[in-house]
Amino acid sequence: MPLLLERAIRAAFLLIGVSFLTFLLLAAAPGDFADELRLNPQINPATVDAIRVEFGLDAPLLTRYGRWLRATAHGHFGYSISYRLPVERVIWRRAINTVLLTTTALVIAWSLAMAIGLGAAMADRSGLDRTIGILAAALLAIPDLLIALALLTVSAHAGWLPVGGMSSAGAVAGRWDAIRDLVAHMALPVTVLTLATIPGLLQHVRRALASSMPAPLATALAARGLPRTRLIARHALRLASAPLAALGGLTLGTILSAGLLVEVLVGWPGMGTLMLEAVLARDQFVIVAATVLSTAVLIAGNAVGDLLVYAADPRTRGVR
Secondary structure, three states, rough: HHHHHHHHHHHHHHHHHHHHHHHHHHHHOOOHHHHHHOOOOOOOOHHHHHHHOOOOOOHHHHHHHHHHHHHHHHOOOOOOOOOEEEEEHHHHHHHHHHHHHHHHHHHHHHHHHHHHHHHHHHOOOHHHHHHHHHHHHHHHOOOHHHHHHHHHHHHHOOOOOOOOOOOOOOOOOHHHHHHHHHHHHHHHHHHHHHHHHHHHHHHHHHHHHHHHHHHHHHHHHHHHOOOHHHHHHHHHHHHHHHHHHHHHHHHHHHHHHHHHHHHHHHHOOHHHHHHEEEHHOHHHHHHHHHHHHHHHHHHHHHHHHHHHHHHHOOHHHOOO
């Protein structure tokens, strides 16, 4: 319990530090949302000044940050200047879309990595394992941006899949038609995220299985008549569960970072596109809230990894 309390306090201080640093950087950047309005000769300067007062842009940095902290304590993250809505309403809609995309890609990537890694280990063929390692290293060396652009180009020319948005422009009749349309729009970004995530996962799965079952131990167990498939599935996988559990939480941050870029490239209405729109419009409260939420997800991912390690490895519970 004290450890959980300590972790929670550290996470709270980290989120406060990230939010203040974001406010500071936004204040140091030249111009704001109101300055963009001054460039429009049809807008009265008095109207621009009223907007600055309404959204607190005329207040000092510490005053604005203090107001934001007090509002955040009550679940309010400020108002979006662009959308004229509470930031939390704008954020949650986009966050759900990002969670849908990244969770699907994460489940597929982990399933493929575990299946391929276990299959290579059970096959007991050094050539197959070496080939898988080479392919994983090759995919790991290719930038995510290049993978996304290549798939976008192929899909745009072939016309197999939609290359933008989350749904078709026309109305989709029926629930199943809507689901099929959503799956079609998800196919491209999910494929990009899966290809970007699976090489690292596969390499870690191979190393975890190899280190958990060293050659002398594997030889001794095999000499007792234990089949290799049972050796891998029952013993090696159980011994490798702790490092794989730690990796499970860390991959949340990795796929989130890649997902923000992919969302911008394919026009998926998630946190990535929202962040880009907010930066271009200088919508400061959306930028701060999105940054803090992304940091919170990274912290949660690390916490999930630690909890999985705690559950999988008795040594972390003080068992001797």
